[in-house]
Amino acid sequence: MRLRPKPAWLGLAPSLVVLAVFGLYPFVEVVRFSTWDWSGLSAPEYVGLANYRELLADPAFWHSLRVTLTFALVTLPSFILLSLVVAFALEGQPYERWVKGLLFLPGLVTLSAAAVSWYTLLSPEYGALQTLLYTLVPEDSPLAAWLVVPAWDREPFWALLLVAAFTLWRYLGYGVLVVSASLKGIPRTLLEAAWVDGATPRQALRYVTLPLLRPAVTFLLVVGTILTLQSYVAVFLLTRGGPFGGTRVLGYFIYEVGFEQYRLGYAAAATIVLLVLTLGLAYAQARFMEER
Amino acid sequence: MKNLARHLFVGLLVFAVTLPFLWMAYAAFLPPELVYAGEITRLGFSFENFRALAPEGFWGRLVYSLGVSGLATLLALLTGFPAAYALREGAPLLGLYLFLLAVPAEMLLVPLYGVLAGTHLLGSPWALVVPFAASPFVVFLLYQGLRSVPWQVVEAARIDGAGEGVVLARVLLPMMAGHLVTAGVLAFAAHWNMVLYPRVMTPETWWTLQVWMADLVRKYPSDWGLLSAAALLGTLPLAGVYLLFERKIVETFEGSLKG
Numbered sequence: 001m002r003l004r005p006k007p008a009w010l011g012l013a014p015s016l017v018v019l020a021v022f023g024l025y026p027f028v029e030v031v032r033f034s035t036w037d038w039s040g041l042s043a044p045e046y047v048g049l050a051n052y053r054e055l056l057a058d059p060a061f062w063h064s065l066r067v068t069l070t071f072a073l074v075t076l077p078s079f080i081l082l083s084l085v086v087a088f089a090l091e092g093q094p095y096e097r098w099v100k101g102l103l104f105l106p107g108l109v110t111l112s113a114a115a116v117s118w119y120t121l122l123s124p125e126y127g128a129l130q131t132l133l134y135t136l137v138p139e140d141s142p143l144a145a146w147l148v149v150p151a152w153d154r155e156p157f158w159a160l161l162l163v164a165a166f167t168l169w170r171y172l173g174y175g176v177l178v179v180s181a182s183l184k185g186i187p188r189t190l191l192e193a194a195w196v197d198g199a200t201p202r203q204a205l206r207y208v209t210l211p212l213l214r215p216a217v218t219f220l221l222v223v224g225t226i227l228t229l230q231s232y233v234a235v236f237l238l239t240r241g242g243p244f245g246g247t248r249v250l251g252y253f254i255y256e257v258g259f260e261q262y263r264l265g266y267a268a269a270a271t272i273v274l275l276v277l278t279l280g281l282a283y284a285q286a287r288f289m290e291e292r
Numbered sequence: 293m294k295n296l297a298r299h300l301f302v303g304l305l306v307f308a309v310t311l312p313f314l315w316m317a318y319a320a321f322l323p324p325e326l327v328y329a330g331e332i333t334r335l336g337f338s339f340e341n342f343r344a345l346a347p348e349g350f351w352g353r354l355v356y357s358l359g360v361s362g363l364a365t366l367l368a369l370l371t372g373f374p375a376a377y378a379l380r381e382g383a384p385l386l387g388l389y390l391f392l393l394a395v396p397a398e399m400l401l402v403p404l405y406g407v408l409a410g411t412h413l414l415g416s417p418w419a420l421v422v423p424f425a426a427s428p429f430v431v432f433l434l435y436q437g438l439r440s441v442p443w444q445v446v447e448a449a450r451i452d453g454a455g456e457g458v459v460l461a462r463v464l465l466p467m468m469a470g471h472l473v474t475a476g477v478l479a480f481a482a483h484w485n486m487v488l489y490p491r492v493m494t495p496e497t498w499w500t501l502q503v504w505m506a507d508l509v510r511k512y513p514s515d516w517g518l519l520s521a522a523a524l525l526g527t528l529p530l531a532g533v534y535l536l537f538e539r540k541i542v543e544t545f546e547g548s549l550k551g
Contacts, residue, residue: 008381008456011374016385018371018426021411023392026403033406040405086305089298099306101538106309108477108534111485112505113523117312119509120319120516128315128332128516135333169309177542181549219549230399233487237506251399258402259492267402274399282394 030275033268040264051269061270063245064253067160068277071249072228075164079224080217082168083175090176091183100180104173111170115237118166124151152239156246159239163247166238167231175220182216183209218289222282229278250274316527319520327516341521348508350501350522357484357501358529360420365480367425369472375426376434377460386435392428398489408493419493420500424483430475436548437471438464473537474544481530501526 034051038044055061086103090096106114121128133147152158186209194204232251235241241248241256248256251274258267319327323338345351379386397404404423408414413422441464449463465472484502491503499507505522512518534541 003382003384006381006383009378009383011378011456011460012383012385015371015375015426015431018423019388019392019428022397022404022407022423023395023426023428026400026407029406030400030403033403040409086302089301093298093302095302097539097542099302101542102306103309104538104542105531105534106312108481108485109313109531110502110505110523110526112487112502112509113316113526114312116505116509116519116523117316117319120519121312121315128319131332169312172309177546178549181546184546226394230396233398236488237509255401255488255492258405264402264405271400271402275395278399279394 027275030268030271033265034272036265036268037263038265039262041262044265047265051266054266055269055273060245060248061253064248064250065273067246067248068229068250071160071164071247072225074160075167075228075231076221076224078164079168079171079175079228080220082172083179083220084213084217086172086176087179087183090180100173100176102173103176107170107173111233112237114170115166115234118162119238122149122152122162124149124153152243154243156242156244159243159247163231163234163238166234167228170234171224171227175224178216178220178223179213182213186212214289218286221285221289225282225285226278229274229281250277313527316520316523319516320524322517322520324515324517328514332516341517342525344518345521345525348518348522349504350525353499353501353504354526354529356417356498360417360500361480361483364421364424364483365476367421368427368430368479369476371426372430372434372475373465373468373472374460375431376438377456377464379431379435380438389428389431389435393432397423398486401488401492404489405492414493415495415498417494417498420483420490420498427479427482429482430479433475433478433545433548434468434471437468437544440547441467470540470544471548474541477533477537477541478545480533484530 033044035046035048036044037047037050090099093099124130127149130149133149134144137144137147150158150161152162190208190212191204194208199207229249230251232249232255235247235249235252236255239247241252250270254267254270254274257263257270319332320341321337321339322332322341323336324340326332326334326336375389379389405414408419408423411422413419445463445467446459449459454463484500486500487502487506490498490500491506505526508522509519
C-alpha cells in the first residue's frame with residue numbers, strides 16, 4: 001500500500017518536534033553517556049565499556065535487580081487479581097459507577113500528600129493506626145499481639161510490602177476500569193447462549209467470560225510491568241530505598257547513583273539495563289499472551 | 293447471602309481506599325499539642341496547622357505548581373489535538389506514540405538531564421514545561437476519541453470548503469469536549485505528580501509543591517498536623533477538578549479502552 005500524505009498530517013509537526021528532542025533523542029544520549037565517566041558538572045571522559053563491566057561486578061546493582069523482580073512478582077499478580085475480582089464484584093451493582101470513580105482518585109491526587117498520609121497513618125509503634133488500635137484493644141490483652149503494625153522501618157520485607165500496597169492503592173482504579181470496560185464489551189447473547197446450552201454460572205465464567213477478558217489482562221500485564229518497574233517514586237517518598245536497601249528498586253538505584261553520588265555515566269549504563277528489562281518484559285508478555 | 297459477601301467486600305475496599313484521605317482530613321485539624329502528646333484519638337479542633345503553612349512558603353509553591361502544570365497541560369492539548377487528527381487521517385506514526393507512552397520522563401532522568409543541559413533549560417522553570425509540551429498519552433486518548441467520530445461529518449465540512457483548521461476548531465472541537473477535558477485532567481495529574489524530575493532538574497527555588505512537600509516530611513517528620521494540612525490543601529485542587537468532571541472522565545477513559 002502506498003501512503004498518500006494529506007494536509008492534515010502537518011498537525012503532527014509541533015508534537016513531533018518536542019517528542020523528537022525530549023522523547024527520542026534521550027535514547028541516543030543515554031547510550032552515549034553510558035560510555036562516559038561524568039559527574040554532570042565536570043567535563044566527561046570517555047571510558048568505553050568500563051561502566052558496564054563495573055555494573056556487572058557491583059553487588060549493589062545485583063541486589064537492586066533482585067529487589068526489583070521481587071517487587072514485580074508481589075505487585076503484578078495482586079494488581080491483576082484484584083482488578084479482576086473488584087471489577088466482577090462491582091459489575092451491575094447500584095454503586096458501581098460511584099465506587100469506580102472513587103477508586104480512580106488515589107491515582108490522581110497529589111502523590112507526596114498521599115505519601116504523607118500513609119507515612120503518618122502506618123508508622124510502626126507511634127503511627128495513627130497503631131495508636132487507634134491500642135485505644136480500641138488494650139495493649140496487654142492477648143488480642144493486641146495480633147494487631148501490631150509491622151515494623152517496616154526495620155524489616156525489608158514489610159517495607160517492600162508497604163511500597164507494593166501503596167502502588168496497588170494508586171493504580172487499582174485503572175485496572176478495574178480496564179477489566180470493567182472489557183466486561184461490558186462482552187455481548188450478552190454469548191452468555192445467554194451458554195446458559196441455554198446448560199452451562200452453570202461457573203462454567204460460563206470459565207469458558208466464556210474469562211477467555212474474552214484475555215486482551216484486557218494482556219493489556220494490564222504490559223502496562224502493569226511498566227508501572228511496576230518505574231514506580232520508584234513511591235520508594236523515594238516512603239522508604240528512601242531502606243531499610244538495608246530492601247526497597248532499593250532499580251529506578252531508585254539509578255536516582256541515587258546519578259543524582260546523589262553524581263555518577264551520571266554509571267547511572268546511564270544502569271538506565272539502559274532498566275529500559276531493556278522493561279521493554280523486553282512487556283514485549284515478551286504481550287507475545288506470550290497472544291500465542292496461548 | 294452471596295450478595296452480602298459482595299457488599300461486604302466492596303465496603304471493606306472502599307474503607308481501605310478512603311482511609312488515608314479521611315485520616316489526612318482529620319489530622320489537618322488536630323491541635324499540635326494533642327499530636328505531640330500522642331493523644332490523637334482525643335477530639336480537638338484547630339486551624340493552627342493551616343496558619344503554620346504560610347511561613348513555610350506553601351501558598352507560593354501552590355500557585356507556582358498550578359501554573360507550570362497548567363501551562364504544560366495546555367500546551368500538550370494544543371499540540372496533541374492536531375497530532376491526533378493527523379493520526380486519524382492515516383499518518384503512520386501511531387506505533388511511535390505508543391512506544392513513547394511506555395517510557396515516561398521519570399525513567400529517562402539521566403539522559404534528559406543531559407538534553408536539558410544542552411538546551412540551556414536545566415535549572416529554569418521551563419525545564420518543567422517545554423519537554424511536556426507534547427504528551428503521547430494525550431495524543432493517544434484524543435486519537436481514540438476521534439475514532440468514534442463519524443467521519444462523514446468531516447468530509448461534509450470539507451465539501452463545504454472548510455480547511456483543516458476550521459474542521460479542527462469548528463467541527464471536531466465541540467464533539468471532542470469530553471475527551472479534551474479527560475485528557476487535560478489526566479495529563480495535569482501526571483505532570484502535577486512528578487517528584488524526582490523537578491527535584492533533579494531545578495534548584496530549590498523552582499521546586500514544585502510535590503518536591504517541597506517531600507522535603508517538609510524530612511524537616512518535620514513528627515509534626516503530623518502541619519504535614520496533613522499541607523497534604524490536604526495540596527490535594528484539594530486536583531480532587532476538586534476531578535470530582536467536577538468525574539463522570540465524564542471515567543466514562544471517556546473506559547470508552548477509549550474498549551476500542
